[in-house]
Amino acid sequence: YVSPPPGPGLSARVWLDEEMTQIGLAMARSIGDHAVADVGVIAEPVVSSYNIAEEDDFMILASDGVWEFIESHEAVQIVGDHLDELGATKACQALIEAAASKWHEEEGEYRDDITAIVVRVQHLWGK
Numbered sequence: 304y305v306s307p308p309p310g311p312g313l314s315a316r317v318w319l320d321e322e323m324t325q326i327g328l329a330m331a332r333s334i335g336d337h338a339v340a341d342v343g344v345i346a347e348p349v350v351s352s353y354n355i356a357e358e359d360d361f362m363i364l365a366s367d368g369v370w371e372f373i374e375s376h377e378a379v380q381i382v383g384d385h386l387d388e389l390g391a392t393k394a395c396q397a398l399i400e401a402a403a404s405k406w407h408e409e410e411g412e413y414r415d416d417i418t419a420i421v422v423r424v425q426h427l428w429g430k
Contacts, residue, residue: 361386361394361423368417369398372405382421395421 304318306327319325355362363369363378373381381401385394399417406414 355424355427357428359424361391361421361425363398363419363421365398365419366416368406368415369402369419371402371415372409373398373402377401386421386423391421391423395419 304321304323306316306318306323308315316323316327318327353362361382363382365378369378378398381398382394385397389397398419398421402417402419403414406417
């Protein structure tokens with residue numbers, strides 16, 4: 304069950320029940336889901352390409368919950384500060400915790416999903 308966006312710039316909401324009284328999910332993008340396009344849900348993902356170079360140490364793949372309040376350069380700094388000493392998993396955890404903290408500062412108890420992966424790429428060149 305889908306309700307249209309409540310106003311300009313807001314997302315449609317998918318509900319658990321027909322009366323729209325139980326848990327609902329607000330979303331603007333659902334990869335491959337063309338069925339709810341008429342209420343503004345975008346089925347096509349945003350895809351960016353980047354050629355990994357020898358001087359690159361890692362890449363960050365993350366959901367909009369990370370990027371809402373953290374700029375790219377901040378994310379790189381957070382991961383870079385933890386990567387060598389603690390590894391990719393802990394560096395990723397630090398990024399997720401920083402994003403959650405920013406959400407709390409800006410939105411109180413509400414936050415979007417926060418999903419991230421940090422991938423080390425130096426091994427591609429035997430480093």
